[in-house]
Amino acid sequence: MLESLRAAVAEGRAPSPADLTRLALVSDPLVLxxxxxxxxxxxxxxxxxxLRVALLATCTIGSYEQILRASLVSAGVLPDLVPGPYGMFELTLATDPFDGVDVVAxxxxxxxxxxxxxxxTDVDGLAGHLEARLADLRGLVLSAVERSTATVLLHTVPLPAQVRDSVxxxxxxxxxxxxxxxxxxxxxxxAAQHRQVAVTDLVSVLADSPFPARDDRxxxxxxxxxxxxxxxxxxxEVRRFAQARGGLSxxxxxxDLDNTLWGGVLGEVGAEGVQLGGLYPGNAYREVQRTASRLRDQGVVLVLASKNDADLVDEALTAHxxxxxxxxxxxxxxxxxxxxxxxxxxxxSALGLATGSFVFLDDSPFERGHVEEELPDVVVLPADGDPAHIVRTLLAQGWFDVAELTETDLARPELYRSRTLRNDFAGGFGSSEDYLHALDVRLVVQEADGFSVARVAQLAARTNQFNLTGLRFDEAETGRRIADPDHLVVxxxxxxxxGDEGVIGAAWVDRSGVEWHVDNLVLSCRVLGRGVELAIAAWLARQAHAAGAxxxxxxYVPSKKNGLAKGFWTDAGFTAEGDGAHALALDAGLPEAPAWINLLEGNEVAR
Known part of the structure; x- marks a missing residue:
């Protein structure tokens, strides 16, 4: 892997997706x-x-800079690490404006x-001192986030044995x-006191680790x-946070099923013969299912990928x-x-998602190797060996972490299940327009507020295919724009x-002048093909015209992933002006939303 990384650096390119996954799975700090x-x-x-990261430490940073860089790159991030001056932790945290910094770690x-x-002999006095120092740090952290858009990421601190045992x-x-x-x-x-503060529990992480926390020498x-x-x-942990913050999870x-969700091969032993529940190893496989179910409850989409007889599998999943x-x-x-x-x-393809959004868990080295070869952007995890370790293998790297769960996250599994039903439904119509009219599509438009800001920021971070300019407004910047009358966030x-797809898109608009500028528009790929994007353009034009613009x-700023949005502006009736710029004159007639879309505004829904 190190040789592959060396070659990538020499060629000035990103490491391959497979190398990034291997790097994320490295546990040897020397290799990192x-x-x-x-x-x-x-x-x-x-x-x-x-990602620009300011590193502030109450001690010597040492090898942490190199280890952190490797970890962040494994998440698909190119970090610009800026270590703070030694011995000036509090002064830097209190005074640095952190201009252009994304995360203060x-x-x-x-x-x-x-x-x-x-x-x-005075533990009560020491406890009072700890409370005072915590209050000092709290003030410094909250001051830092109030004067910048950076997120401050801190961690719990282990109690050294020599301190504990001195009593x-x-x-x-x-x-x-x-x-x-x-x-x-x-x-x-x-973390509960400000949206721009995040905390990881290093103490509990160390408690479940083979590494000693300290080196006294x-x-x-x-x-x-x-x-x-x-x-x-x-x-x-910092990598997991950056991955979640950047929508890279x-x-x-x-x-897989056999020897992954249950023990044994279904086709050989039948539904009654598989190992599931009861004593070991059946209880280990049931815990894998319970863990997958918990992930689904939090918005992870489950896909079944098994070489088996479909009828036999349905019978086992239903009856066991x-x-x-x-x-x-x-x-x-x-x-x-x-x-x-x-x-x-x-x-x-059926779900409308990239294979780069998949994690694949399978017990067969052959199947894993084939998927790694054919789909290098899929994270492939082993389920062979002792089944008691499968859950740890699945969860340890935080592949599915999000900065904050939204209502759309919680509904996502059913949303994608509905998508497969919708695809089946489409086969019964003579034309696509007949199908779209039969779908009864409803588009609800609403100005963003404090309740929706987390979902809006999540869309900015995680949407790649229909992302017109690539500008990723985070939660802090989105909140500032919501409060600014010269901007519109919708x-x-x-x-x-x-079913209800939930909030699937957002727009950030500068309306400070006589011409409105759409700074970015993002839309989940799962609703493309229904004319929703054209209805959005029509709504924006109508709002701008009503305001006197x-x-x-x-x-449109092209990227490696947003090619499907290339023709959006011209399809919506805008005139190309060169270099990705497009304009719509509002005195020459306004575009109409597709006839099959019922466009509602938030207050209409409330009524």
Whole structure:
């Protein structure tokens, strides 16, 4: 893998999707350090999303910079890491404007909170000091996010053994641990106090890790309190956050059946003979199903990908008393004897999603190898070996993390299941227009507010195919535009006879002058093909005209992924002006929404 990374850097290109997945799965901190040093020379690469990260530490940063760079690149990010000056943590956090910074990542150790000298006989006094230092840090963090659009990411701090064990009274030691737990509770609570603050629980991550947290010699020698292993775990958490923040997480979990969701081969032992529930190993497989069900409850789309007889599988999923994933849990099913790579490709097409949004879990090395070869952008995970480890394999890297769950996330599995039903329904009509009229499409337009800002920012981060300019307005910037009368931020929701798709699009419009400018318009690919985008253009033109604007302007900025949106502006009646610019004069007639779309505004829905 290191040789592949070296070649990519030498050629000035992004590492391959397969290499990014391998890099994300690396657990050896030495390999991450080497990878980070190599990737420091990668200055620009198509396919990696730029992210500027300020690193502020209460100790020496040391190898953390290299480890963090490797971890962030594995998420599809090209990080620009800016370490803060040593010994100036509080001053920098208090005064730096963080211009152009996306994330301020803090590296904290116990010296941020403990006095230089403390009395083991006065634990109550120490607890009071911890509370005061927490209040100081809280003020610094909230001040930083108020004066910038950056997100501050911090973490809980482990209580060093030498501090804990310096207190020899069992009762006092318990009081000290309680005070430290309260400190970490206060750190975690910061995430609830401002949308631009995020916290990861490093203490619990370390508790479930084979790495020691501290290296006493390096701590005394170079003010390096954490081991490289501990830093690699923290870097993984930062990577998970950046991945979620940037909309780079996966949406689909494709699951094998035999020796993955149950033990044994269904075709050989029958539904009654598979190992599921009860004692080991059946209880391990049932936990895999329970975990997949929890992911589905949070918006992960499940796809069944099994080489089996379809009728036998449906019977087993329906009748087996220990099955937790019934047939309706899967938004798409590919149960046949065809190669799984082709089945996954067809499932992605049916769902209207890229294969790069898939995670594939399978016990067969052959099937995994074939999918890796044919679909390198799919994350492929092993389910062979001890079934007790499958859940950890599936969850450890946070492939499905999101910054915040929205109503659309929660409804996503049913939305995509409805899409497959909609595709089946389309086959019974003589023309596409007849089909679209029969769908009874309803487009609901509403100005964004504090309740929808998280979903709007999520759409900006995660939408690639119908993303006209590539501008990704985050939650902070979107909130500022919502509050600014010179800007309009609007959401679009779609429903039809098969169900409610939820909020599937958003537009950011500058309306400060006599001409309105659409800074960006994004739309989920699952509603394309119904004329929704043309109805949106018609609505925007009508609003601009009603406000007295003379023209509505928009741009198309091509990327590797948004080619399907190339003709949108001209299809909507706009005139191309060159270099991606388009304009619609509002005094020469306004475009009409497609006749089969019922366009409603938010207040009409409320009535």
């Amino acid at each position: 350090r080497k990878a980070g040093k190599l990737l420091a020379r990668l200055e620009d690469a198509d396919g990696l999303r730029p 803090l590296l904290l150790d116990e010296t941020c909170f403990l006095p230089h000298d403390w009395a083991a 020899i009274s069992w009762r006092a030691r318990a009081a000290l641990s309680k005070a430290w737990a309260k400190l970490n509770e206060g750190l975690l609570d910061l 390096l701590h005394r020698y170079g003010d390096l309190p954490y081991t490289d292993g501990a830093l690699s775990l923290l870097a993984r 996966r949406k689909v979990l494709a699951l 008393p220990e099955v937790l994933l019934r047939p309706e849990a899967f938004s798409a099913k590919a149960v046949n004897w065809s190669p799984k790579a082709g089945n996954l490709r067809e499932a992605a 959401t679009f929701a779609v429903a039809d006879r098969f 003379t023209a509505l302007r928009g741009r």
